[in-house]
Structure formats: structure tokens, C-alpha cells
Amino acid sequence: MTILDASKGYQKYFEEITKIPHGSAEEKQISDYLVQVAHDHNLKVVQDESNNVIIYKNASLGYEDHPAVVLQAHIDMVNEKNSSSNHDFSKDPLDLYIEDGFLKAHGTTLGADDGAGVAYILSVLTDPSLKHPHLIGLFTVNEEATMEGAFNLDMSLINAKRMINIDGEEEDASTTGSAGGMDIVIHHPITYIHAPAKGYALSIKGLLGGHSGGEIHKERGNSNKIIARLLHQCILKGDVQLESLKGGLKINAIPREADATFTSSLPESEVLDIINKTAIQIKKELEFTDEGLTITIEPCNINKVLDKDVSKKIIDFLYLVPTGLRHKSDHLNGLTTSSENIGIIDLQDETFEFGLSVRGALDSYVQDLADEIQTLAKVFGFSATTENWYPAWDYMEHSPMRDLMTKVYKETHDGKEIQMYAVHGGLECGIFKEKCPDMDIVAIGPNIYDVHTPDEKLDLKSFDRTYSFLCKYLENL
Incomplete structure (x- = not known):
């Protein structure tokens, strides 16, 4: 039974993702799935030894001379469940349901961190009607544990200096820095x-x-x-x-x-x-x-x-x-x-x-x-x-990507300002900045609550709005 609206690409892809086991260090199945999606849509794709996947999409008409943009998300999720749950993360699809406008999973984490970002990127890459520069869809592994996907990434595969990280959890905010840790x-x-x-x-x-x-x-x-x-x-x-x-x-x-x-x-x-x-x-x-x-x-x-x-x-x-x-x-x-x-x-x-x-x-x-x-x-x-x-992702004083995001958000949200702040969570952005110091990075995402717990929930209206904003932002890049 389908829970989400399959006519919306990002909702269709999100539901498909929840049927594939993809806990940290167990991403081979979902990595192969991404490769298959690329093949089905005649998109160039690379799957590296770590099971990172990079999918390339040519610029739309009129955007051929615009600098390329990386859309990045991680493909692993945190496998948490209630002690009363019999769910087997190694083989069972998540048991989805909708309650009061929120998507949830019975007794387990939902994996909207970062399944939402993965679904957005797949939808953008497979929709021929969108306007955008040359796109590089970057899907990394094991972010929730070791970040080995980002650490092992060969940056020669990423010929771009602009990145949109889609691992945020608040619709009206964009991350400008994150913590390091061990x-x-x-x-x-x-x-x-x-x-x-x-x-x-x-x-x-x-x-x-x-x-x-x-x-x-x-x-x-x-x-x-x-x-x-x-x-x-x-x-x-x-x-x-x-x-x-x-x-x-x-x-x-x-x-x-x-x-x-x-x-x-x-x-x-x-x-x-x-x-x-x-x-x-x-x-x-x-x-x-x-x-x-x-x-x-x-x-x-x-x-x-x-x-x-x-x-x-x-x-x-x-x-x-x-x-x-x-x-x-x-x-x-x-x-x-x-x-x-x-x-x-x-x-x-x-x-x-x-x-x-x-x-x-x-x-x-x-x-x-x-x-x-x-x-x-x-x-x-x-x-x-x-x-x-x-490593930590330090705040970048001058960011054309951030300035444009502020402008587009205000135009598309009746003059409302997007909030810009650093977070205490760890993001792969710090690793990408260390590998490529002049990479200009912004981070966004829909409203997701109680991540890493079985109470995790995704606001479906926010899921829709944030995707619309992402598409409009790409159109302006």
C-alpha cells in the first residue's frame, strides 16, 4: 500500500527508500538503488569503493554557462527502535503511517535524516522540466557513524565550487556552520x-x-x-x-x-x-x-x-x-x-x-x-x-550562495527572512571544506522532529514547501 503521493517525485522516492535497509555501514542496497535510478534516466553515474554515488545531470537550456552546483545528502540512517518493536532493520521495510500531517514509522526511526535530502536530490535529477545549472548529485555513506563516505570521497569527481547540503531539519533556517567531534x-x-x-x-x-x-x-x-x-x-x-x-x-x-x-x-x-x-x-x-x-x-x-x-x-x-x-x-x-x-x-x-x-x-x-x-x-x-x-565547519564571512538564498527565500515567503545559524550537530560540510577550502556551502531541509528516536516525524507540508523552494533557488543559481 502506498502512503505518500507518488505523483510528487520526492515523496515517491522517499517511500521507496524506506523499503530498503540502509543503516550506517549497511548502505550497499540503497547505493545500488541510486545507481539503478541513474541508469533508468540515462544519467551518468559513478559508484566508488565506499559505495558513495555521484550522479551528473546536464544544465537545462540557457544555464549551460552557469557554474555547476553539488546537491549533497547522506544515504544512511540511524536504526533506533522501541524495546517492544520486533522490527528487523536488516530486512524489514519501515512501517509508515501519517498522523496529523506528519509522516512517522511505527516503533522505529523514520530516516528522514537524511532520506528527505536523498529524495529531494533524486527528484531534481529525474525531473526534465526544472531549470538549473549543471548538477552533481552527491550521496555519501556512513555519515551517522564515521563520515567515511565524505572522508574517502575523491574530490576530482566533484568539479564544482558550490554546494547545497540537504541535511537540515528546519524549513525556515539555513545552517552556516557545524561542530566537529570524535x-x-x-x-x-x-x-x-x-x-x-x-x-x-x-x-x-x-x-x-x-x-x-x-x-x-x-x-x-x-x-x-x-x-x-x-x-x-x-x-x-x-x-x-x-x-x-x-x-x-x-x-x-x-x-x-x-x-x-x-x-x-x-x-x-x-x-x-x-x-x-x-x-x-x-x-x-x-x-x-x-x-x-x-x-x-x-x-x-x-x-x-x-x-x-x-x-x-x-x-x-x-x-x-x-x-x-x-x-x-x-x-x-x-x-x-x-x-x-x-x-x-x-x-x-x-x-x-x-x-x-x-x-x-x-x-x-x-x-x-x-x-x-x-x-x-x-x-x-x-x-x-x-x-x-x-572537523568543524567554520562560518564563512562572505558567501554568495548564502546571500542568494536569503534573497530567494524572502521573495518566495512574502518577505519573511530565512534564519542563518550554526548548529552543534556534525555535518559533512566541514570535511568538504577541508578538502576544498573555497567551496561555498549552504544547508537546508524540511521540518523534521525528534530525529534519531522512534518518535521521529516529518512535516509533510514542510516537505512540499521546502522542495518548491529548492527548485526556485536552483532556478536562480
């Missing part, structure tokens, strides 16, 4: 002791979560920090031995759920009292950001545990490791300039692994936050490695 992985070997006993199952659910760049300033609850706080309160009164500890699915998503099983030297009544009293405090603190938070604890059977000293080290580290907003700009109103997010915690058979994402408007912020976390890890005797560094 991931930090904390790990340490562990040994379990076979010790059947009565214990407790602790569960955190119902948090809003969100994008660790786009929503970090909203100071929403982090399930991994909450569960560490609860366990820490028990440790203040007695011993705790962990059997399991798991929270979060993506390093760059604010975690919504976490679970632990453990034993305690304290009487059951005292454990329940500590957890329930602390839960009341946490719910009060988060009543305006995460009203759906639930914290439950119930007795369970335990089969194996970690040594109490190792358990204490793990819990204390999680309790102490910083997460959330760290600095805001005094120059650009409302801009978060540095943050940390502990996105993943996981006890496995022989090791534990924690994943943190740090972001900063300056490279020095990123390095300082990484040094801070690595130093804390060393104090506890844990190993810490950094990976997936990406």
Missing part, C-alpha cells in the same frame, strides 16, 4: 563469578532521547547516567555486584533506555527504598523534559556476577563521567559550543565497553573533552581509545 570508547576486561543468587532487575524507560548534537542543549535525561546514579546510591550503603548492564543503541543518540541486573549486600527492603526514593527525585528533576520516564525494579534470579570491586569501579566511572551540555556561545545566541554524550554502555562476556561522543565548535574543545574523559578512564585503570574524528 568518539571515545572505554573498555576493560572482566571476569564473571558463577554465583546463583537472588537479585534485582532495574529498568529505565520512557525518556525522549534525541540527537546528541541537535537536542543536547535541551538537557533531556540520559538513561545511562540515570542507571549509574541509582546504582551509585546503593553502593553508598552496601556492596553491589553486577550481572548485566546495558543501555543505548547509538553513540550519537541520547540513550532512552537502560537495564541492569545485580545483587546487593543490603536487605531487599533497603534496596527498594533507595531506588524508589532516588527515582522520585530524578522524575521531579526531569518532569518538564521527560515526563514519560519510568523507573522500575523487581526481584529476579542471578546466575553470575562481577567482583564487587570491579562492579564498583564501573558504576563509579559511569557516575562521574561527564555528559550533556558543557559550554554555550556568548557570540551566537543559543549555540551549544561543546558537549559530551555517553551513548552506549554494555557488559559483555569478557569485557565491558562504553561509547561516548564529544562535540565542539572548536577543535580545541573536542580535544580537551577527549583528554578529560581519557584521563578519568586512566584513573580507574580502564583503556580509552579515540576514533571517528571529523
Whole structure:
């Protein structure tokens, strides 16, 4: 059954995309799909070793002498789902539905970040009626994880100095800069002791979560920090031995759920009292950001545990490791300039692994936050490695692309001004600017809410309006 309006190219392509698995590092199918679309429309196409796809479209009549423009989007999505969902991202199409003018997916992320941009570009490239300069459709892989697509791109395939990045999430705003960042992985070997006993199952659910760049300033609850706080309160009164500890699915998503099983030297009544009293405090603190938070604890059977000293080290580290907003700009109103997010915690058979994402408007912020976390890890005797560094996209003082966008937006929106601001999320634009310093880049997108969570939704009217604006902007380039 078709949910969207197939007569609108971008809506048709978006729905087709949601039927193809395309989580980060699993983009081969959608990459091949893009190649097939190009072949079906007799467009020149290149698919590189990373599975990036570049599709070329000649200028329309009268635009042959206008400088070329790159239209860029990433083809991977964040695969997040509710714990109650049976969705298999490796093979299942997303279960779409429309509610109150918003497109959503049952129990999972929607992938409008950045399926909306991919759909826009395909629609522009396959519509012969549009007016535009020579176009280069650039579709990159693994943006949500390592940005390896942008890093590995051969810029000789991109013979242009103008780019429209279509990875924005606000219709009335254009991005002018973005944060840099890196991931930090904390790990340490562990040994379990076979010790059947009565214990407790602790569960955190119902948090809003969100994008660790786009929503970090909203100071929403982090399930991994909450569960560490609860366990820490028990440790203040007695011993705790962990059997399991798991929270979060993506390093760059604010975690919504976490679970632990453990034993305690304290009487059951005292454990329940500590957890329930602390839960009341946490719910009060988060009543305006995460009203759906639930914290439950119930007795369970335990089969194996970690040594109490190792358990204490793990819990204390999680309790102490910083997460959330760290600095805001005094120059650009409302801009978060540095943050940390502990996105993943996981006890496995022989090791534990924690994943943190740090972001900063300056490279020095990123390095300082990484040094801070690595130093804390060393104090506890844990190993810490950094990976997936990406550069910031600095604001460009003089931008003809930005000036023209401001003019066209005002003309097409009854005199309304488009907002221009930097974001705390990481964009591939920083990588493209590093590879080609004189590249003039603007970024746009329709209204998308709660990205990187199963509550993600795309405003369909905004989806239509933003596409119309994109076409008008291309006509003026």
C-alpha cells in the first residue's frame, strides 16, 4: 500500500527508500538503488569503493554557462527502535503511517535524516522540466557513524565550487556552520563469578532521547547516567555486584533506555527504598523534559556476577563521567559550543565497553573533552581509545550562495527572512571544506522532529514547501 503521493517525485522516492535497509555501514542496497535510478534516466553515474554515488545531470537550456552546483545528502540512517518493536532493520521495510500531517514509522526511526535530502536530490535529477545549472548529485555513506563516505570521497569527481547540503531539519533556517567531534570508547576486561543468587532487575524507560548534537542543549535525561546514579546510591550503603548492564543503541543518540541486573549486600527492603526514593527525585528533576520516564525494579534470579570491586569501579566511572551540555556561545545566541554524550554502555562476556561522543565548535574543545574523559578512564585503570574524528565547519564571512538564498527565500515567503545559524550537530560540510577550502556551502531541509528516536516525524507540508523552494533557488543559481 502506498502512503505518500507518488505523483510528487520526492515523496515517491522517499517511500521507496524506506523499503530498503540502509543503516550506517549497511548502505550497499540503497547505493545500488541510486545507481539503478541513474541508469533508468540515462544519467551518468559513478559508484566508488565506499559505495558513495555521484550522479551528473546536464544544465537545462540557457544555464549551460552557469557554474555547476553539488546537491549533497547522506544515504544512511540511524536504526533506533522501541524495546517492544520486533522490527528487523536488516530486512524489514519501515512501517509508515501519517498522523496529523506528519509522516512517522511505527516503533522505529523514520530516516528522514537524511532520506528527505536523498529524495529531494533524486527528484531534481529525474525531473526534465526544472531549470538549473549543471548538477552533481552527491550521496555519501556512513555519515551517522564515521563520515567515511565524505572522508574517502575523491574530490576530482566533484568539479564544482558550490554546494547545497540537504541535511537540515528546519524549513525556515539555513545552517552556516557545524561542530566537529570524535568518539571515545572505554573498555576493560572482566571476569564473571558463577554465583546463583537472588537479585534485582532495574529498568529505565520512557525518556525522549534525541540527537546528541541537535537536542543536547535541551538537557533531556540520559538513561545511562540515570542507571549509574541509582546504582551509585546503593553502593553508598552496601556492596553491589553486577550481572548485566546495558543501555543505548547509538553513540550519537541520547540513550532512552537502560537495564541492569545485580545483587546487593543490603536487605531487599533497603534496596527498594533507595531506588524508589532516588527515582522520585530524578522524575521531579526531569518532569518538564521527560515526563514519560519510568523507573522500575523487581526481584529476579542471578546466575553470575562481577567482583564487587570491579562492579564498583564501573558504576563509579559511569557516575562521574561527564555528559550533556558543557559550554554555550556568548557570540551566537543559543549555540551549544561543546558537549559530551555517553551513548552506549554494555557488559559483555569478557569485557565491558562504553561509547561516548564529544562535540565542539572548536577543535580545541573536542580535544580537551577527549583528554578529560581519557584521563578519568586512566584513573580507574580502564583503556580509552579515540576514533571517528571529523572537523568543524567554520562560518564563512562572505558567501554568495548564502546571500542568494536569503534573497530567494524572502521573495518566495512574502518577505519573511530565512534564519542563518550554526548548529552543534556534525555535518559533512566541514570535511568538504577541508578538502576544498573555497567551496561555498549552504544547508537546508524540511521540518523534521525528534530525529534519531522512534518518535521521529516529518512535516509533510514542510516537505512540499521546502522542495518548491529548492527548485526556485536552483532556478536562480
